[in-house]
Amino acid sequence: MNNAPIESLLNLGPKSAQWLREAGIATVGELEHLGPVIAYRLVKQRQPKASLNLLWALAAGLNGMDWRELSETTKKELRAEAEIE
Numbered sequence: 001m002n003n004a005p006i007e008s009l010l011n012l013g014p015k016s017a018q019w020l021r022e023a024g025i026a027t028v029g030e031l032e033h034l035g036p037v038i039a040y041r042l043v044k045q046r047q048p049k050a051s052l053n054l055l056w057a058l059a060a061g062l063n064g065m066d067w068r069e070l071s072e073t074t075k076k077e078l079r080a081e082a083e084i085e
Contacts, residue, residue: 001029011057011067019043019050028062036062037081055082 007017009028023042025031031039036058044050053067055078060067070078 002027002032004028006031009058009061010064011061016043016054016057019047019054022046031058032062037078040082052079052082055079 004027006012006020006026006028007014009017009031012020020026020031020039020043023039023046025034025039025042034042036055039058040050040055043054052075056067056070056075059074059078060070
């Protein structure tokens with residue numbers, strides 16, 4: 001498991017990292033295990049103002065990409081998967 005602190009993930013600022021820690025996600029490995037959509041949902045439950053940019057940041061960061069590199073198709077799929085029922 002990747003024990004690197006969540007703050008080391010590409011695309012994350014201090015506020016996003018803090019939100020992830022508050023949701024119980026402290027390492028990159030924990031994020032990899034949960035996946036970006038579940039992690040986003042966990043943060044969103046505690047931080048209703050969290051935007052979809054966090055989801056893009058998580059998904060892209062896990063792939064070593066800048067979040068602006070995500071295709072519109074990928075964003076659409078992530079958004080659909082992240083819809084909180």
